[in-house]
Amino acid sequence: MTKEDTKAKILSEGARIVHDKGFGSTGIQEILNAAGVPKGSFYFYFKSKEDFGLELIDFYMEFILSRMDGHFNNLTLTPMARLKAFFSDIMGFCTSTGCKDGCPIGNMAQELGCVSDGFRRKVAHSMETMKFRICQCVSEARNIGEIDESFDPEKLAAFILDSWEGALLRMKANRSIEPLVLFQEMVFDRLLRC
Amino acid sequence: MTKEDTKAKILSEGARIVHDKGFGSTGIQEILNAAGVPKGSFYFYFKSKEDFGLELIDFYMEFILSRMDGHFNNLTLTPMARLKAFFSDIMGFCTSTGCKDGCPIGNMAQELGCVSDGFRRKVAHSMETMKFRICQCVSEARNIGEIDESFDPEKLAAFILDSWEGALLRMKANRSIEPLVLFQEMVFDRLLRC
Numbered sequence: 001m002t003k004e005d006t007k008a009k010i011l012s013e014g015a016r017i018v019h020d021k022g023f024g025s026t027g028i029q030e031i032l033n034a035a036g037v038p039k040g041s042f043y044f045y046f047k048s049k050e051d052f053g054l055e056l057i058d059f060y061m062e063f064i065l066s067r068m069d070g071h072f073n074n075l076t077l078t079p080m081a082r083l084k085a086f087f088s089d090i091m092g093f094c095t096s097t098g099c100k101d102g103c104p105i106g107n108m109a110q111e112l113g114c115v116s117d118g119f120r121r122k123v124a125h126s127m128e129t130m131k132f133r134i135c136q137c138v139s140e141a142r143n144i145g146e147i148d149e150s151f152d153p154e155k156l157a158a159f160i161l162d163s164w165e166g167a168l169l170r171m172k173a174n175r176s177i178e179p180l181v182l183f184q185e186m187v188f189d190r191l192l193r194c
Numbered sequence: 195m196t197k198e199d200t201k202a203k204i205l206s207e208g209a210r211i212v213h214d215k216g217f218g219s220t221g222i223q224e225i226l227n228a229a230g231v232p233k234g235s236f237y238f239y240f241k242s243k244e245d246f247g248l249e250l251i252d253f254y255m256e257f258i259l260s261r262m263d264g265h266f267n268n269l270t271l272t273p274m275a276r277l278k279a280f281f282s283d284i285m286g287f288c289t290s291t292g293c294k295d296g297c298p299i300g301n302m303a304q305e306l307g308c309v310s311d312g313f314r315r316k317v318a319h320s321m322e323t324m325k326f327r328i329c330q331c332v333s334e335a336r337n338i339g340e341i342d343e344s345f346d347p348e349k350l351a352a353f354i355l356d357s358w359e360g361a362l363l364r365m366k367a368n369r370s371i372e373p374l375v376l377f378q379e380m381v382f383d384r385l386l387r388c
Contacts, residue, residue: 021309022218022304022305022306022309023218024216024217024218024219024305025218025305025306025309102304106304106360106363107304107305109304109363109364109366109367110216110296110300110301110303110304110305110363110366111216111218111219111301111304111305112216115215115216115219120366120367120369123367124367124368127364127367127368151384155376155379155380156380158364158373158376159357159376159377159380161360161364162357162360162361162363162364162373162376162377163353163356163357163360164360165359165360165363165364166300166355166356166357166358166359166360166361166363167356167360169300169303169304169356169359169360169363170303170321170352170355170356170359172303172304172314173303173314173317173318173321174318174321175314179352179356182349182352182353182356183353183356185349186349186350186353186385190345190385191380191384191385
C-alpha cells in the first residue's frame, strides 16, 4: 500500500471506531490494529491524536456532503421533497445501524467542543457548511412558494439542523428511530405545513 | 470531612471538570487533585470510573430538575410562561459561562451512549424525566387553550427537548447564544404561536 492508501485506511477504520465509541475512548493502538498498520507508525501519518481528529472531521463531512448533494441536486423533486428525501435517507442509514451512533459531527462537537479551540472551530465550520446547504434548499422552496415567505431561510435552516441534531442525540440514547420520525412530523407537517 | 462530604466534593469537582472537558478526557487524578483528596482514595468512594459517571448523571439531574421545579411550580405564571421562564433562566446561565459547556446530560449521551449500556440507559432515563416534566407543562397549556389542542403533549414535549438539546450543541460549537434565541423564536413564536 502507498502512504496515501495507508493513511486513508487509518482514517476509515478510525472513523468507524470513533463513531461507535467516541474520540476520547478510542485508543490509537486500537485504530492501528483495525487498520492492520504496524505499532508506532501512527505519527508517520499524523502529527498528534488531535491532528488525526481534525482529519476525521473532514472524512465525516465528505460522507455527509456527498449524501446531501445526491439529494439536493436531484432537480426532479421540489426543494422540500429533496430535503425530506435526504432526512429519510439518513433515517434508513440509522435504522440499518441499530440507531446507535448519532451524528459523527454532533458527537465531535459535544465531546471536543471544550477540549481544543481548533476542534471547536472546525466542528463549527462543518455545521455552518451543513446549514448552508440546507439553506439553499429552503431558500428555493420559499422562492417558489413551497413554504411560507415569512420564514427567514437562514434561521429556518439553522433550526432544522439543530432539531435534527437533537433528535439524533435522543435516538442514540434510546436506540430508537422515534425521535427522527417525530422530527419530520413536527418540522415538515406542523411548522412548515409542506 | 465525613465520607459523605468527601464523596460529595469529588462529585461536585468532577461535575465541573467533566462538564468542561468531557468524561473521556477527564482523568481521575485530576478530579482528586481539584477535590483535595489523597491519591488512590477514589476507589474507596466509587467502584470504577463508570460507577462515578453514573453518579455524576444523578448529580447533573438534581441541578436540572431543581431549576425546572423552581419555574414549573410557579403558579403565578401560565404554563407556557413557566416553560419560557425555565429556558430563559438556562440561557442566562449559559451566557454567564461563555456558552461553552452545553447540556451535561446531552454531553454524556453523545459521548457515552455507545460505550456502556448502563450509561446509555441512565442517560435515556434522565431524558425521559426531563421530557415528562416538560410534558406536564405542555398538557396544562393545552387544557387551558394556551396552545392548539391538536398538539399531542408527549410528542410536543419530546420535540421541545430535542430541539433544545440540538440548540445547546450548536451553541457550544459556536460559543454563541444565537441558537438558543432561535430555539425560542421557532418553537414558541412560530410553531406554538404562544
